[in-house]
Amino acid sequence: MEQELPQLIHFGREICNDLEQAERREWWLTNGLGGFAAGTVAGTLTRRYHGLLLAPLKPPLGRNLLFVKADATLIMGEARYPLYTNRWRSGALEPRGHLHLESFRLDGRNPVFRYAISDVRLEARIWMEHGANTTYVAWQLLSPHPEGEGPRLAMRLLVDARDYHAQTRVGGFDAVIEQQGSELRIHLPGDVVLRFRTRCGRFTVDKTWVERFDLAAERGRGLPDEDNHLCVGEVNLPLYSGEYVGFLASLEEDPSPYLTEAMRRRHLHDAGLLRQAKLLSPALENAPPWIEQLVLAADSFLIQRPISGGKSGASVIAGYPWFGDWGRDTFIALPGLVLVPHRHHEAREILQSWAEFIDHGLLPNYFPESGTPPEYNAADAALWYLEAWRAYIEANHDLPTLAAHYPKLVGIIRAYEGGTRLGLAMDPGDGLLRAGGSDTQATWMDARVAGQAVTPRAGKPVEINALWFNGLKSLAAFAGLLGQDPTPFAAMAVQARKGFQRFIRPDGGGLYDVLDGPQGHDDSLRPNQILAVSLFHSPLDPHDQIHVVDTVAARLLVSYGLRTLDPAHPRYHARYDGDPASRDTAYHQGPAWAWLLGHYALAVYRTTDDPYYAQSLLAPIGDHLADAGLGTVSELFDGDPPHTPRGAPAQAWSVACTLMAWSVLERAKRQRKGNASRESPPRLPHC
Numbered sequence: 001m002e003q004e005l006p007q008l009i010h011f012g013r014e015i016c017n018d019l020e021q022a023e024r025r026e027w028w029l030t031n032g033l034g035g036f037a038a039g040t041v042a043g044t045l046t047r048r049y050h051g052l053l054l055a056p057l058k059p060p061l062g063r064n065l066l067f068v069k070a071d072a073t074l075i076m077g078e079a080r081y082p083l084y085t086n087r088w089r090s091g092a093l094e095p096r097g098h099l100h101l102e103s104f105r106l107d108g109r110n111p112v113f114r115y116a117i118s119d120v121r122l123e124a125r126i127w128m129e130h131g132a133n134t135t136y137v138a139w140q141l142l143s144p145h146p147e148g149e150g151p152r153l154a155m156r157l158l159v160d161a162r163d164y165h166a167q168t169r170v171g172g173f174d175a176v177i178e179q180q181g182s183e184l185r186i187h188l189p190g191d192v193v194l195r196f197r198t199r200c201g202r203f204t205v206d207k208t209w210v211e212r213f214d215l216a217a218e219r220g221r222g223l224p225d226e227d228n229h230l231c232v233g234e235v236n237l238p239l240y241s242g243e244y245v246g247f248l249a250s251l252e253e254d255p256s257p258y259l260t261e262a263m264r265r266r267h268l269h270d271a272g273l274l275r276q277a278k279l280l281s282p283a284l285e286n287a288p289p290w291i292e293q294l295v296l297a298a299d300s301f302l303i304q305r306p307i308s309g310g311k312s313g314a315s316v317i318a319g320y321p322w323f324g325d326w327g328r329d330t331f332i333a334l335p336g337l338v339l340v341p342h343r344h345h346e347a348r349e350i351l352q353s354w355a356e357f358i359d360h361g362l363l364p365n366y367f368p369e370s371g372t373p374p375e376y377n378a379a380d381a382a383l384w385y386l387e388a389w390r391a392y393i394e395a396n397h398d399l400p401t402l403a404a405h406y407p408k409l410v411g412i413i414r415a416y417e418g419g420t421r422l423g424l425a426m427d428p429g430d431g432l433l434r435a436g437g438s439d440t441q442a443t444w445m446d447a448r449v450a451g452q453a454v455t456p457r458a459g460k461p462v463e464i465n466a467l468w469f470n471g472l473k474s475l476a477a478f479a480g481l482l483g484q485d486p487t488p489f490a491a492m493a494v495q496a497r498k499g500f501q502r503f504i505r506p507d508g509g510g511l512y513d514v515l516d517g518p519q520g521h522d523d524s525l526r527p528n529q530i531l532a533v534s535l536f537h538s539p540l541d542p543h544d545q546i547h548v549v550d551t552v553a554a555r556l557l558v559s560y561g562l563r564t565l566d567p568a569h570p571r572y573h574a575r576y577d578g579d580p581a582s583r584d585t586a587y588h589q590g591p592a593w594a595w596l597l598g599h600y601a602l603a604v605y606r607t608t609d610d611p612y613y614a615q616s617l618l619a620p621i622g623d624h625l626a627d628a629g630l631g632t633v634s635e636l637f638d639g640d641p642p643h644t645p646r647g648a649p650a651q652a653w654s655v656a657c658t659l660m661a662w663s664v665l666e667r668a669k670r671q672r673k674g675n676a677s678r679e680s681p682p683r684l685p686h687c
Contacts, residue, residue: 068160413471
């Protein structure tokens with residue numbers, strides 16, 4: 001029997017016909033190349049990033065909006081029923097096809113729309129081909145075929161040819177349209193050819209600008225809120241009971257128009273991921289549906305990335321829609337995205353691919369969409385890379401691959417010790433790392449406004465040094481596994497652990513956020529200290545770990561994550577909204593970040609030895625999957641109730657850290673019950 005896909009997300013008319021509710025819920029599809037498709041339950045465009053094919057022209061980046069919408073009208077005799085909804089800059093909402101939407105659901109992660117008009121029921125599905133810049137749109141008549149002339153669909157095809165961050169003015173590009181039988185070929189600027197294909201319909205050519213779409217979500221972000229798209233034609237499809245009809249849009253030279261086969265390929269890809277995860281990862285054998293949903297969501301962030309010599313590597317998109325692959329995010333996310341579902345080959349490929357980009361001990365923070373050289377402005381990316389290696393070796397014990405990369409891992413430690421970019425260097429006096437300056441943003445709290453870092457955190461940041469200690473311990477363990485001398489790294493770890501005690505506040509209020517900054521020690525209460533408890537190797541004694549967890553719980557913990565600043569602080573921002581400057585100012589000054597919740601849960605487990613309670617802290621994320629980015633996890637949430645989801649609606653480390661923590665705690669629960677079904681993999685020595 002085929003593996004069933006999760007059916008966790010399902011809404012009826014109470015959501016679908018309420019425009020505010022239906023627009024705030026978005027579906028997101030990806031193709032493994034960096035491309036994606038996205039839209040609202042209502043079918044409206046509210047973001048510049050909504051469309052049915054946003055494809056990377058220089059994979060995985062250089063993403064362009066190409067196929068925007070297929071506005072469908074149901075035709076029954078002389079009657080016409082628009083099934084689409086559009087917002088216009090004039091304020092009009094016309095037509096209101098979402099009022100015919102009886103239900104919406106995700107079949108795994110693929111959106112399924114069900115429409116009802118009197119006694120006629122029909123269903124629409126959208127999915128992307130994995131590994132190809134191809135999107136399919138399929139319709140099926142669910143009700144019996146009426147007598148006489150059967151119903152049919154007429155769908156206007158709207159295209160664009162712009163960078164996905166931009167807007168299009170009327171006449172902003174030209175297109176050459178060719179119709180050849182069952183194919184409509186659109187020649188766009190830059191030698192881009194967009195193909196529409198169908199097996200049972202017919203195309204008619206058009207070339208009309210559809211003007212002044214209103215982008216409400218962009219207006220809420222303080223950005224340009226109007227867009228225009230080109231209608232290149234219409235596809236007319238007859239409807240048959242129980243049979244899928246539709247079309248595809250693709251950049252591929254010869255995409256397959258066979259809908260049922262393409263749908264099955266998509267199903268088998270996702271079902272295979274779940275089957276493998278359940279067979280090979282004992283913690284996932286009987287996982288609840290929301291965790292299965294996250295296993296599928298995790299796959300959405302994995303992409304191919306070219307590396308030196310024209311070889312194909314692998315990486316992680318940090319979030320959709322506007323992120324590329326970021327070093328820090330990739331390695332924070334790697335354990336949850338690929339090790340939890342037992343995708344060890346992908347883990348190795350990601351680790352090896354990024355090894356190509358190590359420079360002066362640093363990993364790139366991100367690769368610009370423009371294709372310009374990567375930016376090396378993250379003090380912690382290489383330290384998270386070391387932690388990802390530790391997690392990989394714990395899960396897989398792949399010593400040959402470790403041996404091949406061991407010199408580069410040692411090189412990271414030596415570069416940090418002796419000094420490298422970003423003012424990064426070890427202080428020989430206390431063994432701690434110093435990083436950054438008054439005008440740099442070297443840590444994950446990296447927002448800038450008018451060229452100035454909002455939270456520069458110059459000095460010795462607490463999480464950088466927790467990661468430093470963790471990395472030194474891991475390198476010492478690696479050396480032992482490979483028959484090398486671990487003494488130098490072990491000695492540095494002893495010094496770093498001793499120096500780390502300087503972070504402990506004498507008032508028992510957890511840890512300083514930064515030591516030895518321009519104004520001395522920074523005692524701002526922030527969540528960065530939780531990593532000193534949650535990382536595999538903690539530099540703190542048990543009683544100090546408890547003080548950290550208690551302090552964070554009292555002031556920073558909310559249902560979906562940890563606040564980035566104490567609400568009592570004068571710079572606290574309760575909401576993350578407004579124009580870009582307002583949002584960047586607030587970014588790490590109050591909003592709660594979901595990725596930190598997993599680390600908090602692990603810290604609770606370490607200090608209480610109670611995996612049941614610690615795992616229960618993750619349950620609100622399961623509720624969140626039915627809001628914002630459906631079936632995935634948002635980047636952050638407002639610091640104050642109701643903790644509205646904000647930022648990117650699909651964020652890799654938000655998904656990954658939840659999966660990682662849930663899996664660790666599930667294994668702990670099963671071991672406690674004494675019924676763990678498989679022997680644990682080899683583990684590195686704990687602290």
